[in-house]
Amino acid sequence: MGYGSYSSQAHEALIQARGTLSRQVLFRQERCHPLMDPRGVNWRESRDSEVHPTSLGIIFALDVTGSMGDIPELLARRGLPSFMRALLDAGVTDSQVLFMAVGDANSDRAPLQVGQFESNERQMDQWLTSSFLEGGGGTPGHESYELAMYFAARHTDLDCFRKRDRRGYFFMTGDERPYPFVSHAQVAALMGDGLEKDLPVQQVVDELQRAFEPFFLIPDLARRRNCERYWRELLGDRVICLEEPGDCVDVTSSLVGLCEGAIADIDALARHLEREGRDRSRRGAVIRALTPFAATLGRDGTPRPRLEDEHLPIDDATSGHQRLAPRDGR
Amino acid sequence: MSASRAAHIVVDLGFGDAGKGTLTDWLTRRHDARLVVRFNGGAQAGHNVVTEDGRHHTFSQFGAGTFVPGVWTHLARSTVFHPLALRVEARYLAERGVPEALSRVTVSERARVITPFHQAAGRLRELARGDARHGTCGVGVGETVRDALAHPGDTVLAGDLRDAGGLVRKARAAQERLRGELEEVLRVTGSLPDAAPERAMFEDSGVSARWVEAVGTIEPLHRVVADEWLGPRLRAGTTLFEGAQGVLLDEWRGFHPHTTWSTCTFEPALSLLREHGFDGEVHRLGVLRAHATRHGEGPFPTEDASLAPSLPEPHNGADGWQGGFRVGAFDAVLGRYALDVSGGVDALAVTHLDRLSSRWPVCDAYRAALGHEDSPLVREAPGSERITALRPSTSERDLDWQARLTRALARCVPERRTLELGEDPDVRVERFLGWVEAALGARVTVASRGPTAGDKQSRG
Numbered sequence: 001m002g003y004g005s006y007s008s009q010a011h012e013a014l015i016q017a018r019g020t021l022s023r024q025v026l027f028r029q030e031r032c033h034p035l036m037d038p039r040g041v042n043w044r045e046s047r048d049s050e051v052h053p054t055s056l057g058i059i060f061a062l063d064v065t066g067s068m069g070d071i072p073e074l075l076a077r078r079g080l081p082s083f084m085r086a087l088l089d090a091g092v093t094d095s096q097v098l099f100m101a102v103g104d105a106n107s108d109r110a111p112l113q114v115g116q117f118e119s120n121e122r123q124m125d126q127w128l129t130s131s132f133l134e135g136g137g138g139t140p141g142h143e144s145y146e147l148a149m150y151f152a153a154r155h156t157d158l159d160c161f162r163k164r165d166r167r168g169y170f171f172m173t174g175d176e177r178p179y180p181f182v183s184h185a186q187v188a189a190l191m192g193d194g195l196e197k198d199l200p201v202q203q204v205v206d207e208l209q210r211a212f213e214p215f216f217l218i219p220d221l222a223r224r225r226n227c228e229r230y231w232r233e234l235l236g237d238r239v240i241c242l243e244e245p246g247d248c249v250d251v252t253s254s255l256v257g258l259c260e261g262a263i264a265d266i267d268a269l270a271r272h273l274e275r276e277g278r279d280r281s282r283r284g285a286v287i288r289a290l291t292p293f294a295a296t297l298g299r300d301g302t303p304r305p306r307l308e309d310e311h312l313p314i315d316d317a318t319s320g321h322q323r324l325a326p327r328d329g330r
Numbered sequence: 331m332s333a334s335r336a337a338h339i340v341v342d343l344g345f346g347d348a349g350k351g352t353l354t355d356w357l358t359r360r361h362d363a364r365l366v367v368r369f370n371g372g373a374q375a376g377h378n379v380v381t382e383d384g385r386h387h388t389f390s391q392f393g394a395g396t397f398v399p400g401v402w403t404h405l406a407r408s409t410v411f412h413p414l415a416l417r418v419e420a421r422y423l424a425e426r427g428v429p430e431a432l433s434r435v436t437v438s439e440r441a442r443v444i445t446p447f448h449q450a451a452g453r454l455r456e457l458a459r460g461d462a463r464h465g466t467c468g469v470g471v472g473e474t475v476r477d478a479l480a481h482p483g484d485t486v487l488a489g490d491l492r493d494a495g496g497l498v499r500k501a502r503a504a505q506e507r508l509r510g511e512l513e514e515v516l517r518v519t520g521s522l523p524d525a526a527p528e529r530a531m532f533e534d535s536g537v538s539a540r541w542v543e544a545v546g547t548i549e550p551l552h553r554v555v556a557d558e559w560l561g562p563r564l565r566a567g568t569t570l571f572e573g574a575q576g577v578l579l580d581e582w583r584g585f586h587p588h589t590t591w592s593t594c595t596f597e598p599a600l601s602l603l604r605e606h607g608f609d610g611e612v613h614r615l616g617v618l619r620a621h622a623t624r625h626g627e628g629p630f631p632t633e634d635a636s637l638a639p640s641l642p643e644p645h646n647g648a649d650g651w652q653g654g655f656r657v658g659a660f661d662a663v664l665g666r667y668a669l670d671v672s673g674g675v676d677a678l679a680v681t682h683l684d685r686l687s688s689r690w691p692v693c694d695a696y697r698a699a700l701g702h703e704d705s706p707l708v709r710e711a712p713g714s715e716r717i718t719a720l721r722p723s724t725s726e727r728d729l730d731w732q733a734r735l736t737r738a739l740a741r742c743v744p745e746r747r748t749l750e751l752g753e754d755p756d757v758r759v760e761r762f763l764g765w766v767e768a769a770l771g772a773r774v775t776v777a778s779r780g781p782t783a784g785d786k787q788s789r790g
Contacts, residue, residue: 010414
């Protein structure tokens with residue numbers, strides 16, 4: 001007898017509107033929300049406006065199968081406001097965010113759900129929480145990620161890219177592999193597109209990269225095994241391994257900041273996170289997740305010595321190695 | 331499915347914490363039971379079970395047989411149901427490798443339901459008492475029962491969970507009603523930081539709707555069943571009736587006011603069996619520890635804090651609402667009283683026998699000077715100072731008598747005896763159990779030396 005701990009937790013959420021309402025309550029859809037159905041969508045547009053003259057399109061394609069549903073939940077509970085704030089702090093003022101929910105076309109009722117590009121948190125949140133967390137998933141090892149990439153590649157139109165040649169951002173979370181081909185049958189059924197034949201996923205990635213900086217985020221270290229190698233073959237350094245799903249917001253906003261040049265390098269990012277009040281272990285986790293990619297931008301904070309181009313020695317020329325300090329007395 | 335139909339009722343003969351959880355788990359496995367029925371108390375229960383592979387869970391509303399695959403839990407009419415705590419507990423169970431526990435629970439449509447307002451009200455009242463705490467668990471069981479007695483027509487029952495609209499209305503009415511009743515309590519607790527979250531429940535008009543929405547996630551349509559549902563299940567095989575708390579905390583038989591709002595004897599289980607015309611074997615098992623314990627406030631004659639270091643208590647911390655965990659010597663006087671008021675047992679189970687030491691303190695009688703209010707004490711002989719038993723009230727429900735018992739106990743000093751149990755652990759156990767059988771006049775058929783099912787042995 002004498003145990004109150006479950007009951008203490010049970011009602012905590014009720015006095016903060018959405019602290020820990022359960023996933024089913026937060027994401028109330030029982031089926032794909034009609035407005036999020038990709039069928040017949042010609043374009044999802046990210047447009048400049050008077051208020052947002054330099055729009056930047058950002059897509060979150062969130063795997064909503066099984067345990068991956070944590071990430072939409074984290075975003076809905078706490079993440080969105082802090083994502084937007086982090087972008088503002090990083091000097092990205094006119095971001096527009098579109099949410100997609102990714103499932104498995106071979107078994108889910110709603111394998112792809114697509115919102116609209118929105119500039120304000122409240123509307124974003126509506127799209128996010130309208131997405132239906134099916135929690136199913138299908139073939140072990142695969143989800144229909146290629147459909148999300150296909151939709152972003154062929155059905156979005158970004159002013160930042162069209163007018164200013166700036167690419168938008170495409171963040172996909174997941175812990176499985178995509179199917180190797182975009183199935184023309186699935187595309188016809190889901191979006192009404194007529195493809196002549198299946199598209200290799202590599203081709204879809206190439207198309208996606210025209211207008212987007214794509215990133216694939218694996219939520220924790222344990223789940224890298226399933227899929228990391230495969231995604232690296234597709235996206236190279238743009239596969240980001242988180243240490244826990246909760247870092248998703250910090251990592252994505254920092255990626256935008258680094259790519260946009262708003263955050264100079266990893267050291268600046270560390271200071272930024274400290275100002276944001278992240279504790280040491282979280283700062284470390286975010287920085288470890290981002291360092292490999294930051295290195296490709298030359299923003300990982302390591303000193304870069306000026307290298308002179310020396311030709312390799314031929315015949316009996318000196319090797320090019322030189323002593324740095326002259327010997328004593330010589 | 332076992333062919334024979336039987337019901338095993340497990341009841342704690344002390345102040346709770348004797349080990350009903352691990353015994354329920356063991357009995358479920360041993361008799362291949364398919365159903366555990368909880369028949370008293372509610373979400374304030376905390377029954378610890380440790381599996382052979384080292385997983386530990388404190389069972390609160392789920393029956394302690396839930397680790398065994400395919401075993402269902404039924405929360406009977408006489409329990410008090412906390413839907414959101416059930417959900418939290420299900421999450422914990424999922425982390426312990428039991429992901430589908432929630433789908434194996436049914437609750438009687440007539441079980442009373444703890445709303446956020448009842449939980450908050452109970453806590454606020456306890457905070458307002460200041461130092462005169464009763465030792466509540468802070469779950470809201472008492473408040474829910476009290477409110478249901480005062481406003482039977484407005485009580486939220488599990489059946490109401492099936493209709494969200496009606497449930498919101500009832501919850502809002504409860505919020506209003508309790509806020510009105512708590513005016514004074516809210517005033518007194520105004521400055522206490524601990525009271526802030528509880529007070530917020532009454533200040534926010536949106537709580538009811540959010541609560542109802544959250545309750546929807548336990549799928550009330552699948553959980554809530556009519557009482558008739560139980561009959562066929564009982565006839566289908568072996569059922570465990572897992573009691574909560576302990577006979578010495580019983581609402582009518584415990585030491586008023588340090589009691590719980592539920593009947594902790596065998597009676598609620600027996601009456602369920604009668605109601606459903608159960609014709610199988612019924613085994614009443616009383617559970618005691620090798621020493622005495624008490625969680626929270628109230629009388630505890632043999633209390634002896636110096637025993638605590640030799641009696642480690644891994645799962646019963648002093649945190650939370652109940653206050654500290656107290657220990658003392660085995661008390662045969664209270665044991666006899668518990669047997670007396672619960673109508674006897676078919677057998678005893680004694681737990682924590684791994685704690686026995688070669689010189690083991692026990693108590694077989696108290697001493698108390700002659701005085702007024704002597705009626706609840708049974709003296710060895712007229713005029714003797716030796717108290718060998720407590721006198722139960724002659725009526726079933728006499729709180730005045732129970733309060734006198736509480737006062738009389740305060741005058742009693744335990745007569746300490748030390749049993750010489752020797753060095754060999756097995757001999758110790760046998761000697762001690764022999765003494766218990768003689769002192770209480772009941773057979774001990776289960777000896778438990780630890781938290782897992784493998785630590786239990788059945789005995790002659």
